[in-house]
Amino acid sequence: MSKRDFAIIGNGLSGTSLLQSLLNAHPGIICEFEKHVGPQDFNQWKIDSLATDKTWGNKQPIERLLSMGWNKEYIISIVDSFYVINTVRRYSGYADCFKRRYIHRDIAWMNKDVQTKLLWDLNHKIYWAMCERQPGKVIRVVFEDLLTNPKGEALRILEFLNIDYTDLQIDQMVQCAPNNIKYYPKSGTIDQQKATMMYK
Numbered sequence: 408m409s410k411r412d413f414a415i416i417g418n419g420l421s422g423t424s425l426l427q428s429l430l431n432a433h434p435g436i437i438c439e440f441e442k443h444v445g446p447q448d449f450n451q452w453k454i455d456s457l458a459t460d461k462t463w464g465n466k467q468p469i470e471r472l473l474s475m476g477w478n479k480e481y482i483i484s485i486v487d488s489f490y491v492i493n494t495v496r497r498y499s500g501y502a503d504c505f506k507r508r509y510i511h512r513d514i515a516w517m518n519k520d521v522q523t524k525l526l527w528d529l530n531h532k533i534y535w536a537m538c539e540r541q542p543g544k545v546i547r548v549v550f551e552d553l554l555t556n557p558k559g560e561a562l563r564i565l566e567f568l569n570i571d572y573t574d575l576q577i578d579q580m581v582q583c584a585p586n587n588i589k590y591y592p593k594s595g596t597i598d599q600q601k602a603t604m605m606y607k
């Protein structure tokens with residue numbers, strides 16, 4: 408059975424890093440952290456994925472890709488070469504966290520509220536376009552579901568990627584991820600003290 412190499416694509420602050428940490432705790436997965444970000448480097452994703460027998464992945468927030476010169480259509484085309492795990496977060500939690508992350512930064516080119524809504528909407532448009540383009544190659548992971556049901560979401564993702572697992576491996580994935588799920592509040596929002604530490 409051929410391995411299903413993948414990309415984690417979603418808004419920043421929607422669980423992309425948390426999901427990358429979770430998947431990297433499985434012995435059969437290598438998930439890179441925003442590696443080869445420029446659109447000119449996309450072929451390197453394929454080279455890296457072929458260089459390992461493990462299932463290979465690359466976590467890339469949409470905002471990061473846009474800042475490095477990708478456009479919407481090129482992001483959508485990722486699904487032609489890789490399976491895609493799309494992360495999403497309820498808008499209220501995403502907007503709240505986005506504002507607190509950039510509270511000390513000047514986003515001069517656009518009002519923060521407008522930018523937040525546009526990026527959140529763009530993620531949905533990319534997801535549905537990928538689903539239409541390559542049915543069966545895209546799965547959506549909701550940040551709040553990952554917090555409240557990490558084992559269930561881990562199982563769902565591993566089955567999507569056709570990766571074997573044991574109950575012990577699932578437990579280790581939840582417990583050993585560097586961004587440990589149990590430290591995230593179940594509301595799906597980050598408290599002010601954590602936000603200060605994480606996003607300074």
